[in-house]
Amino acid sequence: xxxxxxxxxxxxxxxxxxxxxxxxxxxxxxxxxxxxxxxxxxxxxxxxxxxxxxxxxxxxxxxxxxxxxxxxxxxxxxxxxxxxxxxxxxxxxxxxxxxxxxxxxxxxxxxxxx
Amino acid sequence: xxxxxxxxxxxxxxxxxxxxxxxxxxxxxxxxxxxxxxxxxxxxxxxxxxxxxxxxxxxxxxxxxxxxxxxxxxxxxxxxxxxxxxxxxxxxxxxxxxxxxxxxxxxxx
Numbered sequence: 001x002x003x004x005x006x007x008x009x010x011x012x013x014x015x016x017x018x019x020x021x022x023x024x025x026x027x028x029x030x031x032x033x034x035x036x037x038x039x040x041x042x043x044x045x046x047x048x049x050x051x052x053x054x055x056x057x058x059x060x061x062x063x064x065x066x067x068x069x070x071x072x073x074x075x076x077x078x079x080x081x082x083x084x085x086x087x088x089x090x091x092x093x094x095x096x097x098x099x100x101x102x103x104x105x106x107x108x109x110x111x112x113x114x
Numbered sequence: 115x116x117x118x119x120x121x122x123x124x125x126x127x128x129x130x131x132x133x134x135x136x137x138x139x140x141x142x143x144x145x146x147x148x149x150x151x152x153x154x155x156x157x158x159x160x161x162x163x164x165x166x167x168x169x170x171x172x173x174x175x176x177x178x179x180x181x182x183x184x185x186x187x188x189x190x191x192x193x194x195x196x197x198x199x200x201x202x203x204x205x206x207x208x209x210x211x212x213x214x215x216x217x218x219x220x221x222x223x
Contacts, residue, residue, distance in 0.1 A: 004157075041216075042216055043213045045204065045210070088171075092158070100163075102148065103160070103211055104156045106157050108157045110155075114162060
């Protein structure tokens, strides 16, 4: 499987500011995704990061709040905009690779909004 | 859409005992069922998976069983060790992945 890294690993931010999270994969992958994991909860898909086009967002998530870029097949960014304490979560990047389209996750970015 | 339920939410076992986590799904079209282990401060790690054309799969101390008729699948961990302590998530997928709510497993030394 491809190795996924994320930066930053954690951050503490003030209300009203924005944070951009970077996701780097060590090989080209077709599909990349962004998930949110609220404290003690399961994983919720935010959007599919499409290379060279706008991301596809799931219900309840909008581009103005979570703009996503995917300039190439190895890199994507997720921005959490105009943050509030309710955005405090772990944000996870993932890809699908392998013979059977298995999904793998990065280490996550732990965001705390004060 | 798909609905995945996972039980129990917490599980404590003595070291050396077995642990079983169960999931049910609603969409009979789902054909791929992975299990993830998430240790504290880390991302979910794929530990085993099973496809709908197989009833059971084993990898050392972990095994997964699938009952397509009843639409449920289970993770079995034998000879548990303290390092098995983590949160475990099941998922069901045909295209999109749908995750269970997680099971926090504690192995008591």
